[in-house]
Amino acid sequence: MTRLLQYVLVLVGLTVASLITVPAHAERIKDLGTFQGVRPNQLTGYGLVVGLAGTGDDSLDYATQGMKGVVARFGLTLPQGINPALKNAAAVLVTADLPAFSKPGQRLDVTVSALGKAKSLRGGTLIMTPLRGADNEIYAMAQGNLAVGGLGVSGADGSQVSVNIPSAGRIPGGATVERAVATGFDTAPTLTFNLAEADLTTALRVADGINRTFGDQRAQATDAVSVNIAAAPGATDRIMMMGMIENIEIKPADAAAKVIVNARTGTVVINGAVKIHPAAVAHGKLTVSVNESPRIVQPAPFSRGQTAMEPSSSISIDQEKKPMVNFKGGASLTDIVKAVNAIGASPADMVAILEALKQAGAMKAELVVL
Incomplete structure (x- = not known):
């Protein structure tokens, strides 16, 4: 069987597979990264x-x-x-x-x-x-x-x-x-596909998807970013194989649990991988108000006194009571949002709550402050 016929059969298989219902969140390999050497160059x-x-x-x-x-x-x-x-x-x-x-x-x-x-x-x-x-x-x-x-x-x-x-x-x-840039993709011993975001699981799934599509073991994940692909020399064969690889659909690995906080704007973003272990959260606000109402005091007649100002201050303390919220084990993003809304926390308060949860060991997620 010639190599051209083999690629045609693979292309037919990809076309038939595209007519079948694709698993949820499946993405094309071309959307996950690029081939090494196939990139733009800056000119000045x-x-x-x-x-x-x-x-x-x-x-x-x-x-x-x-x-x-x-x-x-x-x-x-x-x-x-x-x-x-x-x-x-x-x-x-x-x-x-x-x-x-x-x-x-x-x-x-x-x-x-x-x-x-x-x-x-x-x-x-x-x-x-x-x-x-x-x-x-x-x-x-x-x-x-x-x-x-x-x-x-x-x-x-x-x-x-x-x-x-x-x-x-x-x-x-x-x-x-005026001049073309030599990419060297047609003469290199192997093709290398680099993921845009490093992930060991995604790299393994990309290599497995390529091997299942072509029916051999030509792809191998070398690290969390790169997948090496054995390919015959020559631009024609490699271009045809690269085009087929780009359209293979795989399910990328779930993102790592992260909480992103923009300290300048107060924006808080929590991805769906964040889970909360059993914990109880109480949040309230203490407001102290000091009001100054000075009074003018006039002297008695014929007392040779002087008009004076008598200070008058009033201090009030208002403590807003909020219910304590109990997070059950494995609480999801939806549970977190409901609980935070229940206690009326602002974005700034939410940051304080998330930091406290992480310090208490109840939130196993990376907290990134921009």
Whole structure:
């Protein structure tokens, strides 16, 4: 049986399996991670935006050097000691992501951000700018008119009004790929699939799902993130196998029990894996109020006394009584929410209750404070 026929049979099996009811919470392997080497690469470049309506850099040296470099391409040389007024130009940084398998001639979206004190890039045009990768090689060339969503207006008295961010913009399809990045996936001894989140159980289930689909033992989990897959060399066979693997559906492992607390906003998130061991919780508020009501005292007639102020204070204590809540063993997320609502706890109070439960050993969950 040829390898192509084997892949066709596997593809037919996957199609038939997709028509059968999938277990709850099953997810495709492609949604759980990526193949090693198949990833985007970041590109960065330094350029010059021209055509601004007086909102560019005033006397930034980087912009002046950039302007000299631009005119030098056309055989022009600015006189020594003379720096052009660059109100209509701005020095910028250009960034883009080069997707995996990008080929020369394909277009990329680029982001253009002002480097100096340019007030706005609205109406500007980016001059041809090379985009370099981490190896300092040129992989794309960018040029085009900017689309700026922000707006900035200033008055003669120094007052300013800004809407969004006018000093940054986008050029859809503003860069052309000049060089492809070698991924090496077609020549590597094995393929490696990396999970987005480390989990030993999920890694084992991914390897088991691949082996059951292809009917052999080609996949092996090496750690909590990586699954190595034996594959014949050659781009055609590997692309076909990778496409089939991405569409295999498995049931990921349940997430670890966690309680996430955002201390700045008071947001508390409890995932469904959190369980509470037997515990009793009592929560109440003690309010102490001190009211000052000073009185003015007048002297008796012909007493040669003086008007005086007599302090008068009243102190009251109000203790709000809340019932004690008893958590039974194995209490779920629903039980926790009901109990917290029953005692009228605010998000801040809930954090204190959860911390106390964890200190008492009644909550076996990781408490993460953002």
